[in-house]
Amino acid sequence: MPPALIWFRRDLRLSDHPALVAAVEAAGGDGTVVPVFVVDPRLWGPSGAPRRQFLRGCLADLREQTGGAVVIRSGDPARVVPDLVRETGAGSVHVSFDAGVYGRERDAAVERALGDVPFVRTGSPYGVTPGRLLKDDGTPFKVYSPFARAWRARGVHSPAPRPDDVAWAEGVPTEDLPPAQDLRGTVMPAAGEAAGRDVWAQFREQRLLGYATARNTPGADATSRLSAHLKYGTLHPRTLHAEAQELAGDHAEAVEKFVGELIWRDFYADVLWHRPETAREPFNPQMRAMRYDTGPDADERFAAWAEGRTGYPIVDAGMRQLHGEAYVHNRVRMIVASFLVKDLHLDWRRGARFFFDHLVDGDLASNQHGWQWVAGTGTDPSPYYRVFNPTRQGQQFDPDGAYVRRWVPELRDVPDRYVHEPWTAPGGLPEGYPAPIVDHAEERRVALDRYQAVRDA
DNA sequence: TTTTGAGTTGTTCGA
DNA sequence: GTCGAACAACTCAAA
Numbered sequence: 391m392p393p394a395l396i397w398f399r400r401d402l403r404l405s406d407h408p409a410l411v412a413a414v415e416a417a418g419g420d421g422t423v424v425p426v427f428v429v430d431p432r433l434w435g436p437s438g439a440p441r442r443q444f445l446r447g448c449l450a451d452l453r454e455q456t457g458g459a460v461v462i463r464s465g466d467p468a469r470v471v472p473d474l475v476r477e478t479g480a481g482s483v484h485v486s487f488d489a490g491v492y493g494r495e496r497d498a499a500v501e502r503a504l505g506d507v508p509f510v511r512t513g514s515p516y517g518v519t520p521g522r523l524l525k526d527d528g529t530p531f532k533v534y535s536p537f538a539r540a541w542r543a544r545g546v547h548s549p550a551p552r553p554d555d556v557a558w559a560e561g562v563p564t565e566d567l568p569p570a571q572d573l574r575g576t577v578m579p580a581a582g583e584a585a586g587r588d589v590w591a592q593f594r595e596q597r598l599l600g601y602a603t604a605r606n607t608p609g610a611d612a613t614s615r616l617s618a619h620l621k622y623g624t625l626h627p628r629t630l631h632a633e634a635q636e637l638a639g640d641h642a643e644a645v646e647k648f649v650g651e652l653i654w655r656d657f658y659a660d661v662l663w664h665r666p667e668t669a670r671e672p673f674n675p676q677m678r679a680m681r682y683d684t685g686p687d688a689d690e691r692f693a694a695w696a697e698g699r700t701g702y703p704i705v706d707a708g709m710r711q712l713h714g715e716a717y718v719h720n721r722v723r724m725i726v727a728s729f730l731v732k733d734l735h736l737d738w739r740r741g742a743r744f745f746f747d748h749l750v751d752g753d754l755a756s757n758q759h760g761w762q763w764v765a766g767t768g769t770d771p772s773p774y775y776r777v778f779n780p781t782r783q784g785q786q787f788d789p790d791g792a793y794v795r796r797w798v799p800e801l802r803d804v805p806d807r808y809v810h811e812p813w814t815a816p817g818g819l820p821e822g823y824p825a826p827i828v829d830h831a832e833e834r835r836v837a838l839d840r841y842q843a844v845r846d847a
Numbered sequence: 848t849t850t851t852g853a854g855t856t857g858t859t860c861g862a
Numbered sequence: 863g864t865c866g867a868a869c870a871a872c873t874c875a876a877a
Contacts, residue, residue, distance in 0.1 A: 525875065533854065536875055606856075654855085724856065763855085775869055776857045783857090834858090845871090 391421035392481035393559050397471060398427045399493070400515055401486040401623035402448040403583040404455055404556075406549040408513030413484035414553045416510070422559035424478050425456050428471065429464040429568050432492065439571040440578060440716030440750040441621075446568050447581025448622050453567075455583065459558035462565045468499040475507055478562060486623070487511040489520040489659055490754060491666045515620075516656045517546045517627045520663035530664040532769055537660065538653045549629050576716050579618055579750060586619035590630060598637065601644040608707075608719035609792030614648070617717070617751035620655065627652045655756055661769055662755040669758050670739070672767035679844045680767070682737040691734045694827050695726070696744055698798070701826035703810050704784035705729045707797035714797065716750035721787055727764040728778035732837040733828050738765035766841065774841040777834050784810035798823070 394416040401407060413423050427449055434442065453460040463470045471483060483504060488497055501509040514520070523540050524530060531537035579585070593614045597604070604612030619625045631649060638645045662668060672678055683691075694700050698709035708722035718726070723745075730741040742761040746752040762768025766776075788794060791809035795802050800823040801809055808815035813825055 527875090531875085533874055535854065650855085721856075728857095770854075774871095778856095779858065 391416075391418035392479050393417060393422045393424050395424045395426055395471075395475060395478065395480040395483045397467075397483055397485050398425065398452065398460075399485065399488060399623075400621065401513075401626075402427075402445075402452050403586070403624050403626070404452075405552040405583065406626045406629045407486075407552075408550045409484045409486045409511070410556075411550050411553055412510060412512040413482075414556055416482045416484065417557070421481075422557045424474070424480055424559040424562060425452070425460045426471070426474060427452070427460060427462050428467045429462060429565075430467055430496070431464070432466075432496075434568065438716075438747040438749075438752070439573055440576060440748065441752055442568065443571040443573060443578055444581045444618055444750050445622060446570065447578075447585075448583075448624055449567055451582025451584065451624075456556075456558050459560060459562075460564070461562045462567065464565060464568075467496055468503045471500050472503045472505075472507075474562075475504065478559060480507070482508040482510055484510045484512060487514040487519060489514060489516070489663045491662065491669055513550070515623050515626065516659055517541065517631055517652055518544060518656050518660075520656070520660045523660065530660065531657070532661075534654065534657050534769065537657045538650060541653050541656060542649075546628050546631050549626070549632050573716075575714075577714060578716060579615065581618075581622075581624070583624045586616070586624035589615055589619065590625060590633075594633065594637070598634070598644050598648060599641050602647045605647070606721050606787050608722050609788050609790065609796070611719075613720055614651075615717075617753075621751045621753045627655065655753075657769075658755040658759040661759055668762070668768075669754055672765075673759070673762055673769055674767050676847075677765075677767035677844060679847050681735075681840055681843070683735045684737075688734075688736055691827065692730075692736055692740060694824075695730050695734060695736075695741075699824050700729065700828075701813070701824040702729065702780040702784075702830075703791075703794040703798055703801055703812065704788060705780050707794040710797040712745070712748050716748060718745075718749070719793070721783075722793075723760065724764055725778050725780055725783050727761055729780055731765045732777045733780070733830055733833040735833070735836065735840070738762065738767065774845070775838060777837055779830060779834075781810050781830065 394413040396410050396413040404410060417423050488494060518541055523537060597612050600612060604610045616625060620627060631652060634645045634648055698706040700706055705726050708718050708726040712718045727741055730736050731738050738761045742758050746757050759768055763770050766774055791806055794809060800820045801812060804812050804815055804820055812819055812823060819825060
């Protein structure tokens, strides 16, 4: 049999990998498998340093796991992949289905360039492949809850077996790993499949039990921390789903909440699959009329937000966590996003772009639609008057200030009861910490007026 | 086609 | 401090 080529993209693992299983089967008993990763300038170029570094770590891990067999090539996949097929004499190319805006076009181009060589898509990075779940009338879901009901009713496949003793092709010329990135002091999560398994095992054993409530407390660090692994496919959500279900007897509520988060990921991927333009445009077309501030003054407010010096502790802590860990706690993402859009009156796309550039887990579907949800332009028919109050959110979810003190050391000595509104502290603002750059109550009214204007239009 | 129930994550006010 | 009601109507999903 001729070799089979497995082209890794956002599925950088060997376990529970249906496309890899398909490649091994295609190679038969005596054929080899050629593991390939293409460094595509169109994806690599726009990625921020944290994502590049994490991807690099995943490739290093994959190379180790395959005994050094992974072939790395840079360039346009529509040229690189057919070249490799010619070089190796591969009889088929195997991939996981990519539902992304760019990915599906790229794959179509590669498939055309391959001519008669089969381009085989097996599995996808989701529990349910985007586009598969439709309402009874045949149209896509626009609301999370009904989508989640349908997702749970449909069920998820069992994990695919990990192929053992794969005959990896040897001696195919490869480039080195892509260059290490200058992270400017950002502390990164460990990359690769084994690291992902470790994070998952720890979460499953230690934090899943309390997940339903503790996940909202940023100071407790009770979330799964699996987002980067899901983004790069070092873990598959199907694996997590199956292994979480094993605990459902004792921890039904926690497991349901956790699976609910996996479904959110699938939901937003599904939304983007049906409406690719919503990576840039409001999901709700009416919201195109929304007015956002621009100009030098707006730029200065954006800079204060981006650098974590707004004078609102929970906002500043969140943005400093973004720089410190290339990651932000989920609830705090909502708070800082709400602040940008509703207190500073800036376009959600500016914030989404900044997140995407700085997060290690930056995923187009989840990022853009998470922002759209907060901005009130997205899928959730949310009450327009839902405006996060950064002080109240801080007091409610970080009552002892553990989170804000971790990231904003200037607040270390401010007593708990003032830590989310240090400008009211009897001793005044601590040295080096700014006064609030805007008045929340005032800006809330401005935001509500602007939403009202869109509704009236 | 019509109807009905529901919609991730909120805030403020007044009792 | 705690609690329920009001916020204001609209869209979506499914019967």
